Amino acid sequence: MHEDSEFKLNSAHGVQLLRRDVRSWNGITVSVIDISCSPGRAWHDISPPQDRMAIVLEQIAGRVESRTKKDQPSQSNWLGPQYIDYAPAGMPVWGYTNNVRSVRGADFAFDFPSLESTLGERIDLQQTGTPHLQFFDERIIRIGSLLAAECMRPRDLSDLYGDSLVAALVIDFLRFGRDRTEEKKQGTLAPWQLHRAKECMEANLVTGVRLRDLAEITRLSQSQFGRAFKASTGLPPPSLADESSNYSGSTTSA
Numbered sequence: 001m002h003e004d005s006e007f008k009l010n011s012a013h014g015v016q017l018l019r020r021d022v023r024s025w026n027g028i029t030v031s032v033i034d035i036s037c038s039p040g041r042a043w044h045d046i047s048p049p050q051d052r053m054a055i056v057l058e059q060i061a062g063r064v065e066s067r068t069k070k071d072q073p074s075q076s077n078w079l080g081p082q083y084i085d086y087a088p089a090g091m092p093v094w095g096y097t098n099n100v101r102s103v104r105g106a107d108f109a110f111d112f113p114s115l116e117s118t119l120g121e122r123i124d125l126q127q128t129g130t131p132h133l134q135f136f137d138e139r140i141i142r143i144g145s146l147l148a149a150e151c152m153r154p155r156d157l158s159d160l161y162g163d164s165l166v167a168a169l170v171i172d173f174l175r176f177g178r179d180r181t182e183e184k185k186q187g188t189l190a191p192w193q194l195h196r197a198k199e200c201m202e203a204n205l206v207t208g209v210r211l212r213d214l215a216e217i218t219r220l221s222q223s224q225f226g227r228a229f230k231a232s233t234g235l236p237p238p239s240l241a242d243e244s245s246n247y248s249g250s251t252t253s254a
Helices: 112-119 138-152 159-174 191-203 211-217 222-233 237-253
Strands: 010-013 015-025 028-037 041-045 052-060 063-067 083-087 094-098 102-109 132-135
Touching: 010 015, 015 041, 015 138, 015 159, 028 138, 028 159, 052 063, 052 138, 063 132, 083 138, 094 102, 102 138, 112 159, 112 222, 138 159, 159 211, 159 222, 191 211, 191 222, 211 222
Parallel strands: none
Antiparallel strands: 010 041, 015 028, 028 102, 041 094, 052 083, 052 102, 063 094, 083 132
């Protein structure tokens, strides 16, 4: 959904909002923001009112960085064009650019106590209170890019697509820094669980199905269902739903 009429950049110098697109999945608000920057130094206050992860998706020319103080350079050694910030609510953060023409970023506003209940995943609230500016994780950025694309150019996809991506984004963020090779192999769905999930998706091809519905009928949390479903089928839930839709359409037209 495109909305920029009421949103304003805070304490902006040399920065202008071009557009803002917002959508919500699974209780997480996703915002994609395009800004243009004046030549030379420019900045604006991006301190989050609630726990927030932000991804710099694109930048044209120059350098973009996140600072805790406007006039104090970032301490990060990361020099890539894409990066991730995580800042707890109320932390002072400035978006700073030098000779950048434009920037596209995606923000993800988290309500961790609610997410703990929604996803069925225990969340270390001490971890969520620790800021982490300018780090890189390929999987988080890839998932964030898919969600940003869906915000800007909504396609004819079910809400299950966004629900699943958001769940994966949160889980990957919470597990950032762990050695993924040491993680236990994910279990698969029991035959009855897989059957009920497929049956539910096929029965709701027109109206769509939410990740929470599939988790409920299989008696799992949303995060558990997403991982187990992929381990069982090799596909995330939205992909199989799309395949089912295509199959149904081909049989109907035949």
